[in-house]
Amino acid sequence: MLDASQDGYITEDGRRIGGVVMEMKNITLRFGGVVAIKDISFDIREGEIRAIIGPNGAGKSSMLNVISGFYVPQEGEIWFRGERRPPMKPYEVARQGIARTFQNIALFEGMSVLDNVMTGRLTHMKSGLFQQALWKGKAEEEEVANREVVEHIIDFLEIQHIRKTPVARLPYGLKKRVELARALAAEPKLLLLDEPMAGMNVEEKEDMSRFILDVNDEFGTTIALIEHDMGVVMDLSDRVVVMDYGKKIGDGTPDEVRNNQEVIDAYLGVSHD
Amino acid sequence: MFYREAGDFKTSYQEDSQTFPIKFDRYGFYVALAVAFLIIPLVINDYLANALLLPFLIYAIAAIGLNILTGYAGQVSLGTGGFMAVGAYAVYKLMTAFPEVSMFVHVLLAGGITAAVGVLFGLPSLRIKGFYLAVATLAAQFFLVWVFNRVPWFYNYSASGQISAPERDVMGIIITGPNAPAWAAYLFCLIFLTACALVARNLTRGSVGRTWMAIRDMDIAAEIIGVDPLKAKLTAFAVSSFFIGISGALFFALYLGAVEVGEAFGIQKSFLVLFMVIIGGLGSIFGSFAGAAFLVLLPVVLKVFGADWLGWPTDIVAHLQLVIVGALITMFLILEPHGLAQLWRVAKEKLRLWPFPY
Numbered sequence: 001m002l003d004a005s006q007d008g009y010i011t012e013d014g015r016r017i018g019g020v021v022m023e024m025k026n027i028t029l030r031f032g033g034v035v036a037i038k039d040i041s042f043d044i045r046e047g048e049i050r051a052i053i054g055p056n057g058a059g060k061s062s063m064l065n066v067i068s069g070f071y072v073p074q075e076g077e078i079w080f081r082g083e084r085r086p087p088m089k090p091y092e093v094a095r096q097g098i099a100r101t102f103q104n105i106a107l108f109e110g111m112s113v114l115d116n117v118m119t120g121r122l123t124h125m126k127s128g129l130f131q132q133a134l135w136k137g138k139a140e141e142e143e144v145a146n147r148e149v150v151e152h153i154i155d156f157l158e159i160q161h162i163r164k165t166p167v168a169r170l171p172y173g174l175k176k177r178v179e180l181a182r183a184l185a186a187e188p189k190l191l192l193l194d195e196p197m198a199g200m201n202v203e204e205k206e207d208m209s210r211f212i213l214d215v216n217d218e219f220g221t222t223i224a225l226i227e228h229d230m231g232v233v234m235d236l237s238d239r240v241v242v243m244d245y246g247k248k249i250g251d252g253t254p255d256e257v258r259n260n261q262e263v264i265d266a267y268l269g270v271s272h273d
Numbered sequence: 274m275f276y277r278e279a280g281d282f283k284t285s286y287q288e289d290s291q292t293f294p295i296k297f298d299r300y301g302f303y304v305a306l307a308v309a310f311l312i313i314p315l316v317i318n319d320y321l322a323n324a325l326l327l328p329f330l331i332y333a334i335a336a337i338g339l340n341i342l343t344g345y346a347g348q349v350s351l352g353t354g355g356f357m358a359v360g361a362y363a364v365y366k367l368m369t370a371f372p373e374v375s376m377f378v379h380v381l382l383a384g385g386i387t388a389a390v391g392v393l394f395g396l397p398s399l400r401i402k403g404f405y406l407a408v409a410t411l412a413a414q415f416f417l418v419w420v421f422n423r424v425p426w427f428y429n430y431s432a433s434g435q436i437s438a439p440e441r442d443v444m445g446i447i448i449t450g451p452n453a454p455a456w457a458a459y460l461f462c463l464i465f466l467t468a469c470a471l472v473a474r475n476l477t478r479g480s481v482g483r484t485w486m487a488i489r490d491m492d493i494a495a496e497i498i499g500v501d502p503l504k505a506k507l508t509a510f511a512v513s514s515f516f517i518g519i520s521g522a523l524f525f526a527l528y529l530g531a532v533e534v535g536e537a538f539g540i541q542k543s544f545l546v547l548f549m550v551i552i553g554g555l556g557s558i559f560g561s562f563a564g565a566a567f568l569v570l571l572p573v574v575l576k577v578f579g580a581d582w583l584g585w586p587t588d589i590v591a592h593l594q595l596v597i598v599g600a601l602i603t604m605f606l607i608l609e610p611h612g613l614a615q616l617w618r619v620a621k622e623k624l625r626l627w628p629f630p631y
Contacts, residue, residue, distance in 0.1 A: 139479055
């Protein structure tokens, strides 16, 4: 189904995928002598769900950290929305419209769910210290306007009942959902999910999968995700990048990847005789 | 019962994010304001003002300031005494250099100067955290006290090395110096405390407060949602030092009247305010009030109870106070790290549907 043209393609279920949002060109990342990522290129297109998979230690999380600005690659170029991105701090990346979740939940444990999701709106809040000190004019308007957006997302992810609960009291599965809510609240152009279903049971995984598909469908959010559950990845994603030992060994639709001999070898092992 | 949230419906987001979301709290606040502004000035006397009210008002401002830095933004500071000294010396220099300018302006400016100094000493916080930052702020404490002792310009080359507050008035009412009536000094401090508390509350319920708390709870996650850590930490240092500077200025000009820097603003002061914040509750404006009230009241209660009623020697009473404060700090840190404010919150939750728990 892949269309060669730059303008995107139509997926099997009939969704229209747009042009390239983010392009990684020949990225190489080293830690001293260890090469974590070796000369990898791939692109992420507007509106698609793009998965990055691979065995443990393949460099998937490093790749996500490169995109979100925690690591600066030694070689290669990152292009975001048609412009080459200079080396940036993570908070500058966030302001460009890239939000993410973490493999080990990174919520603000001392704050309520509502406050946590409201922090996702920080990049949209512009009123200054003095206006806020008086809580007049722009500060209050802004608070209310952003609260409305946040409440919409809270509804969408079905966490209304825990709105005022401190995050520290929530069970694992709900925390994952709150983290997704916080990332969504930023209305990101690109949403990165680092193992959104790690440590969940089947039911929770199904819920999370539904939310990811709904987010993509309703907000048109471009999503790049890392996941170990192959069933989930093959069902959810439009295109898959496969990494192994820091190299890219496959790239294409789930079906193409599934039948790629190199990918099968990486996952099942191959005899060295 | 009379204290409850049930039936108190919010129909807009403004109502939901107001300072006192529960009607009963709101009325309680208005009553407290009315008593503080209208009734206490009529009944106040010198003993009440100097033993209880002035220190409470002034320490409450300092505790709010430190709570913003330590409780909300998570940056431990042991430099409170030093920053209070900056406020005191700033207001002294301003009072002596510009006698005709209003004291309101001087105190605010002293806060501003302290904020600038606080930002300067807050710069290391980008690189160091926790204990190491505490040590860095400790250096600020000792350095500032040393500077005020050694540079004669700060104490206007007086022979004793002390600074003493000249007589100044606001709209014809004397508020500093030995001739100031107790009610005037009290009202002056009360106005500043009320303003500081409202500003602190406004900041902590909005996006600035959430930025601080994000940095406190997990700085990596804060960065990923677009928080510039340097800016967030420095604004916390600035706002915190602003309040602490105001409290230092009031402490010198209205409460003590004459100050020797090492004695009035030494390391003990830093610890005292830190204890107020810990006992009262980290990350709570109400806790700052509770902690300040507690530690101001404790010695007075002990003195009245132990020395006056039971006839114990005064040195025993003084030592007993240290023992009690030490034991309380340990107990609070182990049992209730969120302090009196949390106890109050839990009590409210239990009482919500009393006597029908669910």
